[in-house]
Amino acid sequence: MTDVLTLSRLTAGYGPITVLDDLSLTLRAGEIVTVLGANGSGKSTVLKTAMGLTRVRAGTIMLGGRDVTHLPAHGRASAGLGYVPQTRNVFGDMSVADNLRMGAYLRPKTFEREVEKVFALFPRLKERRRALAGNLSGGERRMLAIGSTLLLEPSVLLLDEPSSDLAPATVDLVFEAIADVHKRLSIPILLVEQNVAKALALANRVCVLVRGREALDAPVGEVNTHDLHALFLDGGVHTS
Amino acid sequence: MLRVRDVSVSFGGFRALNAVSLEAPPASITGIIGPNGSGKSTLLNVVAGVYVPDSGAVTLNGHPLAYGRPEQVAAAGVGRTFQVPRLAHKLTVFQNMMAGARDQAGEGVFNLFLRPGAVARCEKEIASRAEAMLKRLGLAHKANDYAGSLSGGQQKLLTMGMLLMADPAVLLLDEPAAGVNPVLIEQQAALLHELKAEGRIVLLIEHNMEMIANVCDRVFVLDAGELIASGTPAQIRADERVVRSYLGMPA
Amino acid sequence: ADPIEIGVIANLTGSAVKTSVQMTRGVELAADAINAAGGIDGRPVKLIVEDSENRAQEALNAANKLYNVDKVPAAIMFGGSGLMIPVAELAKEKGRVLVNTSSSSPKLGNYPGTLFSILPLDDIVGKELGLLIADSGAKTAAIVVPNSTFGLGVADAAAAAFEAKGGKIVKKVAFTEGQPDYRADIQPVVPVKPDVIITAGYGDDSRAMLKAGRELGLTAKWYAAYPSILEIENKDFLNGKLFGVDNGGYAQAAGKAVADKYGAKFNGTADLMAHVYYGYDALMVIAAAIRKAGSAEPAAIAKALPEVVSSYDGATGKIVWDARGQRISPPIDVIEYKAGDFATTATRN
Amino acid sequence: MLQVLFNSLVYASMIAVIAVGVSLCYSILRFANFAHIQFAVVGGYLTYSFAAIPGLPLPAAMALSAVATGLIAVLVDFLVFSRLRDITPEGKMIVSWGVALFIRSVVAIVYGGGGRSFDLSYEVVLVGDAVFTTLDALVVAVAAVLMLLLHLFLNFTRVGSGLRALASNADLAVTRGIPGDRLVRLMWFLSGALAATGGTLLALETRLQPNMDLIILLPVFAAVTIGGLSSVFGAVIGALVLSLAQNLLIYIDFGALLGGESWQVPTQFRDYVAVLALVVVLLLRPRLSPLVGR
């Protein structure tokens, strides 16, 4: 299997704060890797760094064989990286429809066709498509964020807690959709989740972060929930 | 007893809540569940005094709560958290916690200059409470960090901490477990049981059904702004309408 | 020999800059003339020019620097009363001389012995203007002036004189200076159709004011105090339609000589304004006072000043001060604007 | 009454073209840019200089000035604001005030502190007993066309919607493939060019003066605020409302209305209206949904 996204020996953070500490992580073609860890352990930071939204102090990021360490975020999006952020994930003062259109900023041609698929997945969005995204409920926003990212027709997906805020039935739908996209288009996915059971059911490999470092990297079959909980107890990043 | 009677809310032409009634007795945990956009957060905002309902009433122990005046509702002992955490990002975690406490002597300008002793005593008392609470939430090591630098889950915990500092009689919690790791969720559940034992009223919005089942005495289910069911968690799980609209296929 | 340092304070930035620069140039011309003639008793004059930014606080900063650090015995200032009076307070406290070339506030009479005005008081010129209008046979007049001490001072005096002779003021517009356009301000004058418009003003504001009048199609004659300091916006529009009374000095020999020097130093007289003469005379009388007193001590200058002016024949004509150092009974010219120029039709000394 | 309308339209046109740039900058970079109004002044002076080149017609001079001022704005961003992206909005605002002070002084050094004006010949047209000039008509037309083009650009082009997305949530916008830095530069260029055009219109109608920015500060910011700080369309409406209110107030004969002697509000109180209109509109305007509940 070829490596699609490789973070090697990354040190990165926000302003003067270092969060990721000499972290390496690889996503291979056709793979779903789930990143788990306690709150504040740096999971979101891994995804943001892959997307180019943090300050990288050392290390390299390779995307499809190309060094993108210094490529700005919009360049990575053009290169096929799709990202669903954990927070601030919609354009609050634009309508749902405009949000979706922004998702397809790089793919204006296929928008009409693809947006119907998103509506089929999340009928609620179709009902509320004229509403301002900032007025949506928490779960509706999450749907919008996921839908917008799918419209980008990415070749690699970074998902930050896609199931949180969602109703159980919708969580199932989202996981089905992820599995479907993955299978149908064989898109590799880096998935951050707190819903450990679901994540493990979907992923091929688990990576656990403890305080910005990788504490475990193993195929799903080799980990048990008990070990994971022990790692979670270890807590978040010490930044002070 | 917290009572919500026939509350309706609409935004422009959009009806977010339609004649919803529920009650939450003291020393109990009352769950609210429902599909996304069914109006749960809206209901909570009505109770908290943020939104003014088109019709209906909210009473606490028989006294009506003020609409549109969240500070009065909060002062009446009703505390809440937000689905998206709200914090003073450029104050430290510790300062945020300190600010949570109510009725501080040092918040009166006259006390500040005329009764410095009382102010200092009050600060000390609150500080020790804040320290204890931070330890309990596992945030002690973050006490001197800016609240804005916490991760999403940590921020959720901190808002919970601030709420507890206020020692409210009623707690309105909007998805406290979303984004929180499984270990902390267990701790939170334990915390909720303690709060219940202390005789408080807890209103809990959650999508985490495990948590709902673990802690709730009674659950109300909303769908498209309407109350479609209520009962114990077990009854709810068995309700066909709820399964269809909310739970989906049994996982 | 040691130079004698004299301060100059003016609005070199901000608004009312053009007139300030003109006044400053007048002072420079005087300094050139004095130094070319060997200075004052052999000592050259050195100017220290400070900017007031047209703000009271900065005028004070400037004056404090001049009086406290440079220790000038006397300063010449261009600025509105809002800037001039705080500086006058300081000059009084320090016992230094301040020569006013721009403000006509009656309050400046409160500083006898330290403050002296080259500019005549507005009520004299205003009254003459009112009489001139009455003589012209006009029955109704509108007032269009900036709401500054100058504008309102002229307007009130002219209106009083005009009304005393049976005239009627049908509209009064006092606009706030510094706006780019006054069309809306002057609009209300149009429907009342006055025979004449009483005005006062200078620089860019006067230009905008006249332009608005033209665009609104006002046909009334304009009567201005000091018409030559107005900035003519459109020659054809005002030809034969602008009258006024002016300070009588500039047309005489001393004034002409200054104009020539100005032309030589600053590439022609196209932008020459009356403020040059005020600045010129201000330094000239100070120099004369120093010569007379034989000392550049402030007290000596202040004492000698009223004595020397009585015999000084300046660019602005004869200078007569009252007991408070305020200029009275200046020579008066009656002016008419025709063929693109100001013509003096009569002079009263 | 017609006259009031004419006067208001002309004034609103000049203010609006300048004000939209303030809105653009506010919506994307979240600060009130005082230097923007100074760009208008610079633009006016540049047009003045270009127009003095023999054989260059005024429209060409305006276009040149717009481009040049746009580039100056981009340069200012490159030298100053792009290095200060992380400071508070108030900090940026004070910096913009410093930048404005610097540019203003440089302009005054180059052109002198006194006023300058264009010598244009134009006709005065009478409609009933109201007058306007052909220059007025031109100013209104240019402003209207520009505003329309800007509206179409922002709402119906991909780059325009990219700008709006950037304004709404910059971090998210870049992850959607929207080139943030490039669009921010484009925004500076656009607002600089618009400011230059607005400044030229103002200069054509009135005059040029280095500190003109301070004079139009209140009306421009009042217009922007009335229209909602980050709405381009709103800035235009704001300019109209403001200008109508100002002109009406000094036009209406309140004395006669109340059945007494003729009495109009003295014109020096015109600026009161800017402020009062501001307060009234802000209070009456439907409150934006507070987005507080979650």
Add this chain to the structure above:
Amino acid sequence: MLDFAIYCLTIIAVWSVLGLSLNIQFGLTGLVNFGQILPFGLGAYAAALAAQAGLSWPVGAGLGLVAAVVVSLLVLLPARRLSQDYWALITLGAGELFRLTALNAPSLGGADGLTVPRFADPHLALGAALALMAAAWLLSHRIAHSPFGRMLKILREDEVLAATLGRNPVAYQRTVSIIAWAMAAAGGVLYAHIVGYVSPASFTVTETFIVWTALILGGPGSTLGVVIGAAVVQLLSVSSRFLAAWIDLPADVLANGRLALFGLVLVLMFLFRPQGLVPEKKEVRDAPRP
């Protein structure tokens, strides 16, 4: 030279009072007040009017403070219903209204202004200014480091949060405005007696910007920063005047060059110290060990 130093110190002290007042509003509470000159002017004019009426200076000072407090409540009336973004303009407008009123009302002296009894001795003026500054400093410091100040900082970041914690944002804003405007008015009273004269020309938008510059340059939220900022601004403005002695250029070019320099230095300071000269300190206490 000594006299000049005394004068500069006096002015710095007065502007510091104004800056400290702004700091309580903006630095601590987040109220963007662009009409800071309004309470200052009210104090100054009250002092002048009282003097005109033959009343003693404490009466004038009292009147000034009362006027400032009353007007602050009036300005708050519309402002309380508006989001923070709009405060700036409402207050800017209110300040301009005051200046226009002073300019156009004959009883307030119009453009000519009013005369006020002056401090006979500059040393006395300096002493009074320093005393007032010290008082303002102590007041600010006590507020900033108190539970009250903490709640103000919460308010600064998120009014809704403050309301959720059971505090009435408007009540806090009112208290802050009363304290801050009274402080600024006291500065105005003193300023009038130092200068000996008040006129509309002393209370323009530019003065407000100078105070803002001092605050932001010094570091909003920091009491020391405000005073340092005020000193830097005044010294920069004054010292740049001395450069002219070395350069031989026309006076108006020099004057503009000086302002250009002022603007440039300001911008450079921000480029090198974006958080202000004395950034607000993080309030740290001994962290409980986990």
